[in-house]
Amino acid sequence: MMKDTTIILTKLRELMQLVRVRDISCISAYIVPSDDAHQSEYQCQHDERRAFISGFDGSAGTAVITRNSALLWTDGRYYQQAEKQLDSNWILMKDGLTTTPSLGVWLAQNLPRGSAVGVDPRLFSFRLWKPIENELNSSDCHLVPIENNLIDEIWGENQPPQTFNPIKTLKLEYAGVTVAKKWDLVREKMQEKKADALIVSALDEIAWFLNMRGSDIDFNPVFFAYMIITKDQLLAFVDSEKLPTDFSSHQTENEVQIKVLPYSSIGLEISRIVSTKGRKIWISPTSSYYLTALIPKSQRLQEVTPICLLKSIKNDVEIKGFVNSHVRDGIALCQYFAWLENQLDHGEKIDEISGADKLESFRRTQDKYVGLSFPTISSSGPNGSIIHYHPTSETKRNITLTDIYLCDSGAQYLDGTTDVTRTFHFGIPTEFQKEVYTRVLKGQLTFGSTIFPAKVKGQVLDTLARKALWDIGLDYSHGTGHGVGHFLNVHEGPIGVGIRHMPDDPGLQENMFISNVYS
Template structure:
């Protein structure tokens, strides 16, 4: 089978979404709007009001203004200069997508708005911002750091004012999960949440994160790419039924009927009045200052409400998958493993020919996954980095960057899928011929780190920040490291990236049984190659040590043993790898046939 035999990809586009030529006229138009508004600058975040990793087309304001299409970032447009602030994942992508003669691209840390924005306004000037796109925590932190150098001013969104062909809000059908998939009724989840409100001395909570609302009400949608979200807001009172606020076009008889006895439904346009009513009644209202829009906090406070500022109360319960959710995740990984076996067998046959392109590889993988009827989408745009492109951590192939994979180069492929049963995320680094001693050394050190996490046993109360070093230690011994986190949370047919726990220095909450995390150490040599090995893992109580937790690996796909320096593996590490491969063969072997079965048997052979 050749790449030409595959149908076109439907879950991922390879078009170049950015055009730097648009930056100049749009900046000029926005600056005219600044003058009309009496502002010296305007902030343009990547985020929408729901803080999602994927945003609807009409919410992609940062991309519209700057051309930059990454999943995180912030721009400021002043009257005579503009800045684009990105983190280390996008140091190559951002300058390539924007007009760097007009936009200064600066790398900053993740998580907050940099006070570098002060350099884009005159002393004592004003910076406008849309209070629906920034959180109370962001604006409070920035205001404290800027002091009296500038004034932050809530404003109507100036980008929306000039975006004449802005796409409308998405309207997708809402899906209601049965108990076999959700594992717990919405009524029971709501009751648990209401009990937590009593403990927090709150009369109500306002939920703004779509993953929290979807999980709580056992609903899913297709409002954004890659993630089965319904976009909306919810107010959960301490007593009585919640109210779900949706775009009016989504409110159908079917939606109202299916939510009867669970939640009331109202148009999103009525949310401000509902918030004001809470304030007028003197309610104490819980909001998450790290995710709720400042507009919601301001409306509540101005109407007389008392704010209880705490983490979204759904995040932690959602991260603890129940038995039904974990069963679905295991099934999703079994289905994904079958597709990966077919793909990897095809890749091994064709990679040495020097005819495969990055787009062809992504297209082939999607085609194999789409043989399974229950697939809904990919869980993110596939990262397919051939040779030097593998060193770009968040590389997205386009028709402009598409590269032919040369025999002997390393291929890094990070991908995932959304099946009705669950969400997957896997990275494999593949050999295409001979490899260097350095590449085998780096691959093996990454593998050792991945195995160290996989086999870790740790006392309850341990955080991901505490065990992150287990994955890095073997690279550190050689004076090497990687700049991204070792692992993030993964939702159950929800977001491929979810909090509040993970494995990296920034995840300080204790790890808990039921959570699903990625385990993905890596190594990147700029301009030459990238290596990452990723499995998803879940946490459960140790079967042998009371009070301790362990990991169970969910992902079922071979790891390329041709890239291993076997002398670097200990006996225990080799035993783990052989046992993992035996499990892959046992669980996937019966589902494939012919050449694929023969390939899988060889790929999972003991070393």
């Protein structure tokens, strides 16, 4: 449903005129990213600022508000959704098209020289900050950190509260490796890089390393925390009331002592650590500009964290859990699709929402089930072309014998995470539908059966999946595959398969899991 954003845009522009930062009396533009303070792909409701200001609730997109314009950049997965959700105040910028300028270039070309552009530095990664800053500087404009988030000021009392749900421990029968062993592996990498401390802000990296899980973000078993690792200290910045009741025995089982500090004290601790001259601090370029700027440039080591790569290579216990969880998940899927076909054959009316609910009910009966890994994409007919479509009471269609039905769904189990897409036609498909389906299948079979050297990047292998479609002039405007976490985020870096360059992709290695195939 389209949201009228006129009033909130007016309020934001009024606040932009009141901003006072250093010698700046106002800002000419304000950037509202999708991210939270941990640069998470998915956010809790408290952090859905871009959705609040624009009405567009896809998982990827950046809003820019100037004194006279409001623009939203998003990629090909969300073109259709954005067109349906943005009201007349907004201009959709189709990121990825050669005709679409980048956010920084557009601002540099359209703002008066000397303009200031504001953004919350906690919600913007250092990697994104620097190129936009450089593009703005080329026209004598400036990117400035605004620490009081303007969207929060407008949202006020109606903003959902921050989630700080209880944390649970993940037993070694599921995790496979103790925290002590993981710490040893990280310290080895730190020693190689001569790093004195490692700053960790990615929530899935923290949950994996500590063998703990949470529920602060829907569908993602993570919890809000930061972590600092040194040679002899393991610091967790998390509100102590969230800690599991068995936290003490968890430390004993994992052969570590974890020092717990308040979540809000991460900035103070980084400042304390860097006050000792000569210390080298390892921080990911995907961490926030706010955290990174606390570290003097001469003391920074900006590389993807060792935890990111270690997490992506599954251990033997995790692999066994992945296999077992997919077997149980497959049972639920077979039950659902058999039930659905039978209902349609008997003339029953099943819509996209009731179908998704039925599938979830089958999954709930499976052992070790925790919840869904993302909202089920149950889409009939034209809705199937909306890449991350979520049926609502306004958009839902019936699943019929004459339309294609696409079901993209997954679940979280204690021993693994699943993500499975299947496309059905319960009647008689057209010749074109059969040809396209066959060509997509050919691509997946070619990709899944190809033998290739270790560390070949997903961007190279992506062509194998697309070639059969390219042969007849067709393509798809989204990725081919992505890494999958172990009872963690359904989208997991640093690997992926797609046309876009992934700057931290180390290449596919043995025991990595991607949504297409286990490598």
